[in-house]
Amino acid sequence: MIQTVIFDMDGVIVDTEPVHRYAYFKQFDELNIPVTEAMYTSFTGFSTRNTFQKLKEVFVIEHEVEDLIQRKRTIFNDAFDSKADLELLEGVENLIKELHQNGMQLILASSASKVTIERVFNRFKLHDYFTHVVSGEDFPKSKPHPAIFEHAASLSIAPKENCIVIEDSTNGIKAAKAAGIFCVGYNSIHSEAQDLSEADVIVNHFNEMDFKRIENFHSKLGNY
Incomplete structure (x- = not known):
């Protein structure tokens, strides 16, 4: 689970x-x-x-x-x-809130700097939902190297077999798979130049996912 x-x-x-x-x-x-x-x-x-x-x-x-x-x-x-029109991607705020309300642990693992992450989290009031924030600036190698996701998984309340990663880039998906973590590829309109084929599941909109579906991704974890 x-x-x-x-x-x-x-x-x-x-x-x-x-x-x-x-x-x-x-x-x-x-x-x-x-x-x-x-x-x-x-x-x-x-x-x-x-x-x-x-x-x-x-x-x-x-x-x-x-x-x-x-x-x-x-x-x-x-x-x-x-930039006044900067907004969260459609559907992601509802998903974050639903997962949090149902007791799912949320961790951020971004290549962005701590300063940038803090600006985003402050602007959109996201701190309350995430137990940990991991920045790529703390690692000598970027995605597709798995270090950032290996560290994020080490902060989880559960083994990495009970974690998933949501990514939208080729390098991010490669990093998640190299870390041995189930990966959901988010195929947004901004991912056109990215190859998501290595993801375990590909979704086109966050309304395709909810707490129950994510909770049951464990049935597909037999690869690990």
């Missing part, structure tokens, strides 16, 4: 991707580096640190990674605070 749901944040709870995209490409212009759409898409699920580490391997960038991170964070925060 499923007792813990591990949520990704960007693209699952809230769509901050347009804000991240704006911040990154504004910074790419400042750095005068020609990042292609394909390269940018390949960074989905990466932490900001890993993204800039990878970019420094590809391009000549004189700035230190820490300075690059801080500049991107400044651009993002300014844009985030001024």
